[in-house]
Amino acid sequence: MDVISHFRQESRTYAALGFVAICVIVLPVVIDSIWVKVLTSAVIFTLAAYGISLLYSQLGLVNLSQVALIGVGGWIMLRLNYAVQFPFELNLLVSAVITAFIGMILALPAMRMKGLYLALITLMVAGGFQIIFSAIQFPNGGAGFLGVALQSPGEMRRPLIAESDTAYLRYSIIVVVLGVMLAAAHNRGRPGRAWAMIRKSEANAMAAGVNVTLYKLWCFTLSGFLAGVSGGLLAGALKILDAKSFPAGESILLFALTIVGGVGHWMGAVIAGFLYRVVPAIFNTIGIDADLSLVIFGAALLHAIMTAPNGIAGQLSSLFQSLGRQNK
C-alpha cells in the first residue's frame, strides 16, 4: 500500500478513536440527565442499526425484523435477570447468542432463495413478534416462565460498574464499540472475503469453494447477535420493556433510517441511531407531530435509495475527502 493511502487509513482510524473517546469521556458530562437517557437509547440502537447495515452492505440483504430481535434479546435478558443470579455481562452474552440463534432459524428458509424473500420473511417475523409480545408481554419479576407480574415489578439489575445512568451510557458505548469491532474483524478476515465474493456473484463464490448459504446465514446470525446485545442493553437501560415498543413498524423504521444514515460505515449507524431516537425527541420538544417524522423519514429513505447509495455518511465522507484534497 502506498504511503498516502496508508496514512489516510491511519488517520481515519485515529478519527474514529477520537470520536469514541469524546463520546465516552466528555459527552456524558456535558448533557443533562434527560438527554442521557435519550442518548443511551440512541447508542443502543446504533449497534442494532449496524447489524442491519452489515447485512445490507456486505450482501445486499434486507433485514426488516431487527427491532423484533431486539425485543427478543430484551425478553431473554429480563427473563435471565429474574431467574438466575449471573452477572450482567453473562446474561448479555447469553441473550445475544440465543437471539442470534432464533434469528438464524427464522431466516434459514429464505437463505437459498432470491434476496427479496429474506425481506419478506423478516417483515413477517416482525409482524409475528409484534403479536407474540402483545400476548406474552415482558418479564418483570412475576412467576412462571413468562414471568409477568401485574403488580409490584421486580428489579432489573445493572452491571456492577455502571449503576448510574451516566455510567451506563459510557458502558453502552463501550459495548457498542466492541460489537462494531467484532463485525470489523469479520469483514477483514475470511467471512468478509467470502461475503464480497458472494455479493459479486453467488455462482462465482460457489465455484471458488464458498459455502454460500452458510456464509449468508452467518452474516444474518451476526446481525441478530448484535440485535440481541442491543436488546440486553436496552433492558438494562429502561429496566422495564413494553410490548407496545416493538411493533413491526419500528423494525421497518430502523431499517429505513439505517439506509438514510448510510450503510457500510459505522458512522452511518451512528447517524441512524441519532435519527431514530434523538430526532423524534427533538421533534417532540419543538412540537412536531410524531406522525410527520414518519413522512420525513420515508421521504429520506426514498431519496437515499434513489440518489445517494451511501446515505448521509457517504455524503459526509465524500465531503471530507474533497475538502482534504483542496487543502493539499
Place this chain on the structure above:
Amino acid sequence: MIRISDLSVHFGGVVALDNITVDIKDDIVGVIGPNGAGKTTLVNVLSGFVLPDSGTVDVEGVDLLSLAPHMRARWGLARSFQKVQTADNLTVADNIWVSLDTSASPGMKKHAALNRVLDYVGLADMADVPAYKLNPCQRRMTELARCLVASPRIVLLDEPGGGLSEIEVDKLRQVIGNIKTIFGAQVLLIDHDVELIKSVCSKTMVLDFGELIAFGPTETVLQDENVKAAYLGTEIKV
C-alpha cells in the same frame, strides 16, 4: 482423467447436451462449437450449476456429480466465467485469498502459494490494488490466479480470451500453456479463438446442437468436414 458418460441435459423441450461420452486425458483440451452448442452447459454441469438428466462424470475414481458445487471446488475443480467476476471492493490478493480460504490443502503455505501465483500471472506488484481499479486483462489474470492458487486438479476456462487484445491473448496463451507443468492441473478450454485453441490444446472436442461431433488431435479436428459444416451450416452428404 475425466470420464464423461452419457451426459444429457434438457431445458424444457430443448436438448442442451445429448449423450456426451468422452474420455479426456490430455493436459489441455479445447472445447469448441457454434453458439448454443452446449459448451457452457457442459462446463456448468461439470462445475455443478446445472443438474444433468442422466449420465456420469468420473475423475480419478471420484463421482463428480455427487458433490455439491462448492465441494467440487474444494476437491480441486476450478472454473472461470465468461464474464469475469472479481469482487470489486476486494484487493487482488484478497480475491485470490478466497480460494486459499476454501480450498487450500492442510499444511499448505498460503502466503507462499499466493506469491507464487501472483508472480505467475504477473500481478506481483498489484497485490494490494482494489479490483475495481483493474483493466479487463488484469481482472482476468486475477481470476485465473484465484483458480490456480490452491493447486487444483482440473481447471475449466470458459472463453477466457473474451475482450482481450492480441498482446493480452498472447499472455493468456503463456499462462494457460504452463498450467500443467507449474500447478499440475488438467485444463479444459472453451473459446472461439481458433488460434488460441490451436496453440495450446493438444486435443479438441467439438459440440454442435448438444452433440459431440468430433474429438481428437486439434489439427485433425479442425480439418474435419463435419466440423466445418457445423460452423458454416451446410449439409453434408454422407
Place this chain on the structure above:
Amino acid sequence: MISGLAVGSLYALGGIGLVVLRRATGFLNFAYGAIAAASAMICWQFIDWGFAGPVSWLMSILTGVILSVFFGRYLAPSLAWREPVVKAVATLGFALIILGLVSFIWDDAARKLVLPTDKIGFRLMEVRITVTRIIAFGSSLLIALGTILYLEKTRTGLQMRALANNRAHSALIGIPILKVETIAWALSGALAGFTGMLFGDLVRLDPTIITFMVIPAIAAAICGRLESLFLTFIGGLSIGVAEAMLTLVKPAAPFRSLVAFVVAVLVILWMQRKQRLVFQTED
C-alpha cells in the same frame, strides 16, 4: 368460517394486486397496504362529510389509483433497472410517507367504516352472512378470474406478460413500457382502494392495521410463488380460513395472525425442494 372466507378473499385480492404489479414492473409493492389504508380513510371521510355511498366508494378506489400511479409514473421509472430488493425498499419508503400522512391527518379516534351492505344479510346454518362478506368473496373470485383472463386474452395483458418476462427485450420489440406499466400500477392501485374499503368495513378501520394487511397479502403472493394468480388466490383464501379456524381453538387464538407467516415459510420450504438450478439467475 364465513368471515374467514371473506377476509381471506381480501388477502387473496391483495396478493393478486401484488403479483400483477410485480410481474409487470418488478416492484413488490410494500406500500400496498398503506395505499389501501389511505383509500379506506378517504372513503370514511367522504361518508362522514355526507356524500352518498357510491361516491365515497368511488373515491376510495380513485385514491388507490392516484397514489399508486403517482409512484409508478414519477418515482418508479428512475429505479426501473435496479435490483428487485432496491425497488421493494423504495416502496417501503413510500409506505412510510403515506402511513405518516394518514396518521397525521386523521387522529387516533376509533372509527367505523359502515357499508350499507352490512345491514343486509341472511342466516345460513346459524351464521349471519352479510352481503358485504358476499361481495368480498364474490368480487375477489370475479376479479381473480378477470385478471387471469385479462392477462391471457387482452393485448395489454399480453404486453404485461412480455414485460414481466423480459423488460429489455420488450422495449426492443416496441412495447410501450411506460404505458403498460402505468396501467399495471393503476390496476393494482384500484384493487388496493377496493380492498382497503372492504377491509376497513370487515376488520377494522385503523390505518396501521390496514397498512400491515400487506403481510398476509404477501404470504398469499408467496403461495403463488410471486407469479401464479390462481395459487395466490387459493393461498389468500386458505390463510383467511385458517386464521378464522384458529379463533375457535382457545389457547392458540391470540396467535392466529401468525398463520400467514407459517404458511409462507412452508411454501418457501416446499419451493426449495424442487430447485434444479443451484444458484439464482437475474430476476
